[in-house]
Amino acid sequence: MELFKGADKVMPYLNYAWKRHRVIVSNLANADTPNYRTKEVAFNLEEGGQLKTTHPKHFKPTSSENFRVFEVRKRLLGNDLNDVSLEEEMAKLNQNRIAYEVYMRFATGSLQKLNNVIREGR
Amino acid sequence: MMELFRTFDISASGMRAQRIRMNTLASNLANFESYRVTGEPFRKLEPIFEAVETPEGVQKGYVPVRVREIRESEEPFRLVFDPTNPRADGEGFVRYPNVELVKEMADMISAMRSYEANLNAFRTTRELAQRTLELWR
Numbered sequence: 001m002e003l004f005k006g007a008d009k010v011m012p013y014l015n016y017a018w019k020r021h022r023v024i025v026s027n028l029a030n031a032d033t034p035n036y037r038t039k040e041v042a043f044n045l046e047e048g049g050q051l052k053t054t055h056p057k058h059f060k061p062t063s064s065e066n067f068r069v070f071e072v073r074k075r076l077l078g079n080d081l082n083d084v085s086l087e088e089e090m091a092k093l094n095q096n097r098i099a100y101e102v103y104m105r106f107a108t109g110s111l112q113k114l115n116n117v118i119r120e121g122r
Numbered sequence: 123m124m125e126l127f128r129t130f131d132i133s134a135s136g137m138r139a140q141r142i143r144m145n146t147l148a149s150n151l152a153n154f155e156s157y158r159v160t161g162e163p164f165r166k167l168e169p170i171f172e173a174v175e176t177p178e179g180v181q182k183g184y185v186p187v188r189v190r191e192i193r194e195s196e197e198p199f200r201l202v203f204d205p206t207n208p209r210a211d212g213e214g215f216v217r218y219p220n221v222e223l224v225k226e227m228a229d230m231i232s233a234m235r236s237y238e239a240n241l242n243a244f245r246t247t248r249e250l251a252q253r254t255l256e257l258w259r
Contacts, residue, residue, distance in 0.1 A: 021250060022129050022183035025243045029136030029187045031236050032143070033171040041183065069181050086239050097246050104253050111257065 006110025010103045016043045017100040019067050024093045027084050034080040037071040038089075126254075128184060129247050135174075135186035136240035142189050143169050143233045150221045157219075161209075164219040166195035195220055 020041045030036040074083040146167040153164040172190040179185060197220040205214035 018250070019183050021247065022132065025129060025132045025247065026183055026185035028236075028239050028243045029132050029139075030171075030173045030185060031136070031239060032140070032232070033173045033187050036173045039180065039183070039185065069183055086235065090239060090242065093243060093246055097250065100250055101253060104257075108257060 004114070006113065007107045010106045010110075012043075013103045014100070014107065016041065016067060017096055017103060019069075020096050021093070021100065023069060024089055024096060027089050028086070028093070030082075031084045031086055031089070032080075032082070034082060036082050036084065038074065038084050039069055040072050042068045042070060125182075126251055130244065132184065132186045133240045133244040133247060135188060137237055137244070139169070139171055139187045139189050140233050140237040140240065142192070143171075144230070144237070146192060147226055147230050147233065150226055151223075153219060154221050154223070155218060157209075163199050163217050164221070166197065166219065166221045167192050168195050 023039050023041050027038055072083070077083050146169050150166050156164045158164065169192050170190045171187055174186050174188055199220050200218040200222075201215045202218060203214055204210055204216045207216045210216050
């Protein structure tokens with residue numbers, strides 16, 4: 001059913017935005033923790049976050065956890081060996097919130113279309 | 123669903139840590155010139171922050187902060203030459219607590235900014251969650 005797939009397409013992006021939000025929130029919570037390094041999420045956009053399979057008998061990586069959290073090694077370190085930049089994280093937080101909003105609008109839009117069909121356009 | 127609420131926990135842990143830091147700062151400032159019952163000057167209190175990093179937690183983006191301990195600073199006491207003071211030692215020096223006003227003030231601003239950043243993050247999480255809930259309608 002093609003009709004129900006609309007919201008599915010944005011799901012990896014929504015998951016990614018949510019995950020990234022969590023990582024940024026963690027960075028902000030640890031803005032004053034000694035030895036803490038800034039973390040970031042990596043996501044393969046082209047494949048919708050999925051690994052390629054080169055053989056038909058390979059397992060399909062269908063789990064929703066297609067992200068990897070890694071430490072950003074910045075050159076600039078504070079005296080407490082912490083490299084979180086409060087301004088940078090706030091900027092990322094706001095940018096990510098807007099991205100989430102965009103994906104959410106896609107999802108709501110496709111669901112509304114479905115609703116419209118169910119109500120026979122009335 | 124529980125994951126959603128745990129996101130609030132991260133910001134809450136950050137705010138809690140900053141509030142504890144603020145408490146110790148206030149105590150330090152209040153005891154700027156006080157002494158223990160033993161006659162020993164007050165020692166500055168320092169909270170030690172620690173990231174709660176577990177491998178699974180990091181992969182889920184869940185790294186809250188906690189205060190490991192609040193320890194007494196080992197920094198040397200302030201020495202002021204004042205021979206008429208009853209607390210003066212043989213050479214006329216009086217020992218005062220190792221609290222430094224300027225440091226405490228700078229720390230206070232830093233704690234306030236961090237608290238605000240966490241509060242902002244908390245608000246954003248709430249907005250995202252509300253936005254998700256609107257899908258029900």
